[in-house]
Amino acid sequence: MVGVFDNEFDLVKAFEKVKAKGVKVDEVYTPYPIHEILEGMGKKTRITHAAFFYGLFGALTVLGGMYYAAVISWPLNFGGKPFNTFPSFIVVTIVATILIVTITTLFTFSARAQIFPGKAAKIVHPGATDDKFVMVLKSGEAGFEAGEIEQILKDSGASEIIK
């Protein structure tokens, strides 16, 4: 069941009521982030931890690669500097680490969210990507009773309900 709302307040009202009934809300689409929804959905992300370890891994790889090139594989004497010119490696390491973190995190996110280029878009309502506040409920959830939920959505001021 999909409830379409015209404004934030009606959506939050309906959201709280549905939650109070003990029914799990599957997904909410809003034009901008809303605190109550973000917290109410109770979704946790581990992508920040993943990004941290990608960064650590990236930094060590880049440093190791440069060390290998400059010291082990092809040592060259630049102005009497030691082969391991560590301070000058750092700038490259920072920039390359940012690139590695960005790309690997993007791929991780895409894999977890199962999105890829060319995937057909699943749009629950044409307004969901525009100015409407859309709430999606799955009929299989525990405690889901179509009539009751529909009444809640209607009472909260839903402009459209798709069954």
Add this chain to the structure above:
Amino acid sequence: MIDEKFVVPKKLKLISYGLIAIGIVTFAIGFLTDPGRAWSNYLLNNFYFVSIAVGASFFLSIQYISQAGWSAAFKRIPEAISAYLPFAAVFFILLVFGVHSLYEWSHPEEVASDRLIQHKSVYLNLPFFAVRIIIFFGLWILMTKWLRKVSLKEDAEGGMAHFHKSELLSKIFIFIVAVTFSAFSIDMLMSLQVHWFSTIFAAKMFISAFHHGAAVITLVVILLHRFGYLKVLNRSHLHDFTRYIFMLAIVWGYFTFAQFMLIWYGNIPEETSYYVHRWHGPFEILFFASIILNWFIPFLFLMPRSNSRSKLVMVPVIILLMIGQYVELYYEIWPATLHEAKFGLIEIGSWLGYAGLFILVLITYLAKASLIPKNHPYLEESVHHHF
């Protein structure tokens, strides 16, 4: 309307008087036994607390300019910290008597035999040095007192006019601080090794001031909350304070490393002399200690979201940052003036003396006005700040 009035705790007042007494005794002993070392301590501690005061006033201006809502309830703390500036001005004017113990360019016989110092003496001479100190402090005191006056007027009268005026004053103030604090750090610290120069030095010292100023504001806010004031403080505010410290730790690391890396890579004797002195003997460990305390620890420990909202993590990090600022300034001054790492009771006692004065000024000015501003337009937003 929240009405909170800070009452100066008698005990804390006595403690700060005690600390000031310790400082006076230490300086008396210091000037009698080893004037050179005493003057180095004098410069370090003055610069330390002026950095915090200027950094705090800059923090306040940024809040006005960015029209930040979250910090409105806490603006009395940076205001009270910047009230230290007039006291620092007196100390810095007295520094004129100590220039011969600190600055090579103040010795006429050195100047006579050194072409480089002669070349710089148009700027680095005692009368102009003294005039600059007066100009810098005059401007800082004028602007911070003016901001404070408008802020108190807002409490009494309300309305938007005072907020707009504060914003305008802040815009003027950040330009003044950018120029004057840069020149100030060049005068006070970079000219200690008169032959050396670094174009990024002033930026680095300015960021250091902002960094540690923000840290001290946060510490004062947390302590006030701990003792029953500022009840509006919640975890979202803490997170915002942490964001400042975290961001500034990164910028601090960036500037410090930028200065070091370019000098190290360029390897020109005029520039490397600075690091050569500081990379031999006891100072070498301080170079790394400064980076670890000021950048690495805040960067690593304040990164996770739960840590950046936890007083248990923030307070130790801030205390390490305050030590880090001491290490940083010690590392600037001692190799240039005393050429050896002396650390003992004189250093500790003199820091305690200044800390006592700083606390005394802070609590006196906190008690002078309502702890939470009354008619600030963003006050409601600040009280209900949540993300």
